[in-house]
Amino acid sequence: MEKKQEEELRTELYSTISDQMLIPTSFSMTNISDYSGMPREFDQKGFLGFFDVQDFTSQSTFDLLQTPSLPPQFMQQPLPSPVADSAEGVNTPVTPNSSSFTSSSNEAANDDRQIKTIEEVEQDQEKTKKQLNPKKKNHKRQREPRFAFMTKTEVDNLDDGYRWRKYGQKAVKNSPFPRSYYRCTNASCGVKKRVERSSEDSSVVVTTYEGTHTHPCPIMPRGSFGIMPETTTFGGGGGDGGGSTSSFIVPQMQHYRQQQQPYFHSLMTPPPLMNFGTNCNSSFHQERTFRPSSFTLVRDDGLLQDMVPSQMLKDSKKE
DNA sequence: CGCGTTTGACCTGCGC
C-alpha cells in the first residue's frame, strides 16, 4: 500500500523533470556541518542533476535528492534507498538505479551508466504522462525553473547573501515540519525559495529555489570566496573546516537544454564542514567555488568546465 | 516607523 503510493509518487516525480534546469546564481550556507544533497544525475550527455521540483512533495524531494545514483561518498549518512525502481518499467526513470552505479568503481560505473539526453528524458516524460494520465492536458502552467538541494544543517534558512522575506508557511503532508516560503525582497526580483526539513531526517533541510535573481547580491562576501584558494577547506578530506558562515556559488545555468551537457557526477563529495565564501556575483567565481578542487577527485580540467558549458561561461563574462 | 514574521483565509491545480 504505502509502497505503491511511493512508487506512484516516484513515477510522478520522474515525469516532472524539467527541460529547464536552472541553478540559482549563488547560495550560501551557514553553520553547515555537512552537505548531503546534490544533483541527482550528472552524466556525459545529460545534465540532469538539478531537478525541476515542481509538484514535489517534501517526501519526494527528499528521496530524489538523495538518489543513489550519486557516488557513494556523496552521502555521508547513507539514507534508505528509495523504493525499488519498480517504476522503471513504466517510465524509465532518468536515473539509473543504484546497483548499476555502485557495483563498480565510480568512474567505471559512471561510464556504464545509462545516459540520457534531456531530449530523451522529455520523450520519456511524454510517454510516462500519456501512460499515467492519458486524459491529462499536455500543457502545464509555465513556472520558473527550480533547483533544489539538501543541506544538513541546524539552520533552516540558509544565508545565501540575498535578503528574503517570508510570505508563508504551510504544514506539509506526512511531515512534522512545516514548509516556509520566502521571496526575494528586491522588488524587481521574483525569486522564491522554499525551505523545509526532511521528514526522514530532521537534520536535513531541503531548499528549493525558483527563478533567478535579477539584481546583484545585497550582501557582500565575507572574505571568502574571492580569496578562497582552490585547496581550501572545501573538502580537504575532513579538514577542520571552520567558518560559521559560508556559501558556495552555483553556476547560473539557464536553458541548459541544447547546450553541451556536462559531466558532473562525483563533483560534490560533501566535506565534513563546508566553508564557502559568500558571493552573489557568481559569474566571476563560479568556477572556483564549485570546483571540486579539494573535493576529491576531480580536477578542474574536467568537471567544472564540463559542467558549465563554455558558451555559458562566455555569456556570464559578458554580463 | 520600517521591515520582517506569523497565521488564518483564500486561491489553484489535480486526482478521484
Place this chain on the structure above:
DNA sequence: GCGCAGGTCAAACGCG
C-alpha cells in the same frame, strides 16, 4: 463536482 494539498495573500503583530 468535490475534496485535498500546495501555494499565496494580507492583516496583525513583533522587533530594532
